[in-house]
Amino acid sequence: MTATAAAPEEDGTAPAGGGTASGQDASRPVRQIVPPEDLHATELAFLAAHDSGPRPPGWRLTPRSVVTFVMGSHGAALTLPDDARAAAGTPRRLVIDGKFVGDRALVERCVVTLAGERALLLVGEPGTAKSMLSELLAAAVCGTSGLVVQGTAGTTEDQLKYGWNYAQLLAGGPSPAALVPSPVLTAMSRGAIGRVEEVTRCLPEVQDALVSLLSERRIAVPELAGGPDGLAHATPGFNLIATANLRDRGVSEMSAALKRRFNFETVGAIGDLDAETALVRRQARAALERSGAAFQVDDAVLEALVTAFRDLREGRSAEGWEVERPSTVMSTAEAVAVAGALGLAAAYFPGDRDVLELLPGHLLGVVRKDDPADAARLRGYWDGPVRRRAEEGAATWRALWDLRTVLEG
Template sequence: MTVPGNRFVPTDAPVTTDAPVAINTLVTSGASSANDASITHDTPAAPARSAPPPGGPDASTDVIRPHAEAAFAGELAALAAADDRPRPERWRLSPWAVATYLLGGVLPDGTVITPKYVGPRRVVEVAVTTLATDRALLLLGVPGTAKTWVSEHLAAAVSGDSTLLVQGTAGTAEEAVRYGWDYARLLAHGPSRDALVPSPVMRAMAQGMTARVEELTRIPADVQDSLITVLSEKTLPIPELGEEVQAVRGFNLIATANDRDRGVNELSSALRRRFNTVVLPLPATHEDEVDIVVRRVDQLGRSLDLPAAPSGTDEIRRVVTVFRELRDGVTADGRTRLKSPSGTLSTAEAISVVTGGLALAAHFGDGVLRAGDVAAGILGTVVRDPASDRTVWHEYLETVVRERDGWQDFYRACREVSV
């Protein structure tokens, strides 16, 4: 419904949500003047926390993948204690400390901050600086370039909560981005605050937190554009109630998007202008990519009780070499041109192949990663289109792998699963 007038008054009725949301009411010019003043937001509530796991507090150790703010709570606390630089309002850390958290370093007290992202420092600095302005951040790149990983860790370091998340899919509706309704209450009592179900974006606006939208280009274009008012006016209207939610200081939004994938919806120029775009590149060097795979596999392996990744570092190097050569269309020495398969062969896929290989080695071998443990995973990753990719893979095996010194065991293992 449309409500005339242009003044705001605070209202005190509660909103049944996981966290309080301050809502402004639009009133007519003839409304009582007692509350005729600009809205003053209350101090935002503490970020929502995950419910305790069944089995008591000790069961939290059984969580397969803790949120970043829980997994790296010690590092975040150490950074906060050592951080004496200016912090934007409602930020847990200064921009310098956020960048240090992502890139790693050693604090004056000797605390080691592990790198969460291996890549150009300037990329991280630009991303962090963007969040300190009124511009939203778009992390763009091919699949597997750690966009989601970086987004989660940025939100954890800035707001202490990475869970205000909208996961984009082809079926994502506007309610996931704006707000929805509790239909039982809506039918019983009509539109009301009690019936309103705020989205993660609405909650982030009201609390001065960082919201995340993953796979923005998977979301239908008309739903994407519902973010335009949020990002430009920092306001989310609720016309059914004649009210609105205004963002408080500290609010910002991080979106991720693929620029090379199937089933994506291009961003409108109006929406793209609301973002500062940061492109996350593929690892620049072979050693950088090996380092990323070793670190991430080690983290995943500990949660799954798998052997330590360093026991198979040689195989990890070979997996990375195969992926980089097929991805780049040329051998590492630059002498032989290669056909590239249809897949992206990303670092994330290399991590998946190695993790699967470690599981094979742990449960059906002696715990040491060998060529036979990763061969099937490589085949499944490279050959996505049997009609064309199988030929590309066989040519690579016969012309490159077969002739490479010290790779005979790898060649035999790959041939065995490729038949």
């Protein structure tokens, strides 16, 4: 798929999103996932020129502009001041696209935390966009979301601090040239935002390395002791964003000492049906466009999909009927995956069957991930809200009720 430049509107207002149609430079290799600092480069350049207010040390945007970047300008076109000094090619007017669907107050608290010297920990159920929010915040604050360590049981202390180029180490001994900085150490030296994904999946001894790092804002390099490079200090602007999955809280529980170094913010599920449906549609369409296919899932099917996810997630239907919750997390991210699968089926097997017929099977696949017994809970949902909506005459739900036999396999 060829990237084409998105032309400004006739009144001089650039389109929402502020970039190319694919978010990529046509001269660069096509990427499946484009980091936010590249995808929204025009927005970031515009906001840097738009707001000349006070900025914390090392920040590229003001705190207010960081919030605007994440939450959007709600359809309003912002205009650069007459005296603004903008990068070449930056439009004079721009609508900032909303990227995170959630509470603005939450985002504001996150930004205030990062402006200080306490680290930020985003916690929540799987699929609530914790990682996406951390990427957006990092991109807006320092211009890169790529200084990240993925927490796993195999993550080592070296990955949080530094390692060595062993060829150079053996050839010339310990030296700054032989040292390989971790993403966190790189963030410290640049005055940037470092990120640690799934911090509670790291072993306790690895987590403990963060305690002194966040307290003292420096990393000792004993091999270079006695020289100026034996102690790496954080420069102004450095901070850390970590994420933690509530389902994995017991994997490697954080120590009280480490918890005190973070401000905790909980990222919850999307509260509004229309907002969640719009997000699922947007994300699924974007995924199909990256595959070169058009998104052709009917709005009624998409709404039924999101409604089912919400009912099963919350244990209560929109009408107030009780629903037995499955043990698996019915997250928005999973809903996007199912919507994408339906879209791919419509694109690559056109006319074979109505995509609505595929929905029960995909839901069954989702709920059985953690516990096969959850299939019975999904059948209970069909016998409850799905049947009652069918009896009330809703055509989509009537069709879904008629597909109940799919769940008996």
